[in-house]
Amino acid sequence: MRRVWTDAGKSGYIRSVRRPGFDSALEALTAGEVGTLAVWKLDRLSRQGAGQVGTALDEIDAAGGRLFFLKDSLDSTVPGHRMVIVVVSEQARAESANTSLRVSAKKDMQRLEGKWLGGPRPWGYELDDDRHLRPHPTEAPLVRELCDRVLSGETLADIARDWNRRGVPTRKGGEVWRTSTMSLAIRSPVLAGLQPETLTRGNKGYHEPRVTAPFRHPDTGETVSLMAEGFAPIVSEGERQRLLEELASRYTRWGRGQGVPRRLPESLLGGGMVRCATCGRSASSFGNAYRCRKRFVDRDPCEGPLNVAIRTLDRYVKREWAYGLATFDPDSPILAAVADRWLAKNDPAPIREREELTAQLADLRARMASADDDYYVRGTLDGERHARITSAIAERIASTQARIAELPKPEADLGALLDPELSLPAIEGADVLEARALLRLAIKRVVVKPAPYHGARFDPKERMKLIWVGEPDPYENAPA
The missing domain is CATH 1.10.287 (Helix Hairpins)
Known part of the structure; x- marks a missing residue:
């Protein structure tokens, strides 16, 4: 024996599946590198019938090679065996076709019944005995948090950093969250408890990438729910649509994101809230400071790059949030916008x-x-x-x-928000997630100028400007 070729996990029936082991074995045989190819059983060589097997026999005969099937006791060099090999190959193809039909029919029925078709359970859900979905007791709150934070404007990279810092375990028990994992979960119809379907469109032989969309019942045209009776999905169809639109708008503005470092320090102002006053780009957290993304990430020139300590800027933004709200006129459109957010968060009844x-x-x-x-x-x-x-x-x-x-x-009753004696202790005592939520009730953006000279103390009146909710935001569609 000179070499062993295998195609573990590769289908010998589906024509579109590439089998490098099969191709290499035939190439070695027809090139004369080996004289005989021994196959454990004929249906292990191919399940595509006489077309593929007959072509292989012609090429092997022309090269003077030999095929031997151990369990079938068939030898391509023995007179009369070639016809038997072709017949057995057609039997193998027919068996695969029948099996495929039975499996496909079963899956079609399960798809209509709203059952999970197989494979690992989706993140955020668990399966009941009938293969319907229920929210997972520990994963579902994480998925809900992810969706809420994306809809509030945070980037997947910032959320991944935060979860890595907090030690939130991944679904497989790992320690590192990646934006690709989060993006796939958000884009899947299963997030809204819908039966998925993989679609491929073709045009004149050129196929577009496969897309996963909600499956529609062939009779009614309605989507099919995967949820067990009495259980609601983690997000509604409307929320999922908003999430897809949010991700699509980010891709249009910023392009694809980069990988996420494993550990970064805690910071309050994520999701593009902090902007460099010089170039207009966002600030990312590096070590213990917010720094201009253009200068420190893209390595492009910025005449006055932002660089300010995280704790310093966070502290001043909290104070300005508390005391700034108290200065607005009761009829201010800014307070009206804050009131809408306050109602949605704190007074839902x-x-x-x-x-x-x-x-x-x-x-x-x-x-x-x-x-x-x-x-x-x-x-x-x-x-x-x-x-x-x-x-x-x-x-x-x-x-x-x-x-x-x-x-x-x-x-809305904004009394608690408009009294700094109450609001400042509340936001200073809150954890990062709660403090972010409170800030975003009223603040859309924090614009920071560079220091006048190296080592200068941070002067919020000179270097920091807040863009409140309801005010024009020149950075709304600006690149990160």
Whole structure:
């Protein structure tokens, strides 16, 4: 024996699967490097039938080589064996075709029933005995935190750094979170408890990359839920649509992100909140300081790069947040914007019905957008079904909008926020996540100028400017 070729885990039936071991073995045989190729059993060589096996026999015969199948006792050099080899290869192909049909039919039925089709359970969920999903007791809160922080404007890189610093274990028990893992979880329809489907579109022989989209029932055109009875998904369809739009907008503005260092110190002002006044780029945390991303990450020139200690800037921003809120006029549009955020965070009872209806409206609009994509973009929905589905969704959207219009608008009590004696101790005593949430109620951006000279003390009045919620933000669509 001179060499062993294997294709572990590779299908010999699917034509699109590349089998380097198979190709190398035939190449060695036809090139004369080896005289005989011994195969354990014929169906281990190929399950594509007489087409592939017959071609291989012709090439091997022309090179003077020999194929020997151990369990079948078949030898390509023995008269009469060639016909048997071809017949047995067709039997192997037929067996694979029948098995594929049975498995496919079973999976089609399970897909319609909203059952998880196999493989590892999705992150954030656990499987019941019927293979339906339930929120995982420890992972689901992490997924919810991830989604909330992305929707609030934080980058995946900042969240990954924070989780690595906090020692949040990965799904497989590792220590390092990566942005790619988080991005895949957010983009999957399973996040919203929906049955996924992998689609491939082709055009004149050129295939676009595969995309994962919500599976639609062939009879109704509706998405299929994976959730067990009585359990809600971690996010709604509307929230998932907002997450996808948020990630898409970041890709348009900034491009793909970079890898995440394993450990970085705790910082308060993540998610692009801090901006360098000189170049307009965001600041990243390096060691114990916020530093201009353009200068210290991209290594591009910045005439006056931002460089300020994390603790110093965090301390002054907290104080300015507490005392700055108290200076606004009660009728200020800034306080009106803060009030809306305060209600959503701290006083949900009066607006619970409004939030539920708004979430329903977002879900309906997400379904409408998904149906349009299936018809206009992916081409997986015909015109008649598209018209029927969108007409029904449009009626529900109109009904939901009418119910929202009838609800009274709640009012927020900002007394605690407008009293620095209460708000400053609250934010200084909060952990990083809670402090970030409080800051983002009122502050969109922190713009910092460079120090006038090396070693100068930080003067917040001269070097720091806050952009409050409701104020024009020139950095809204600026690159990070």
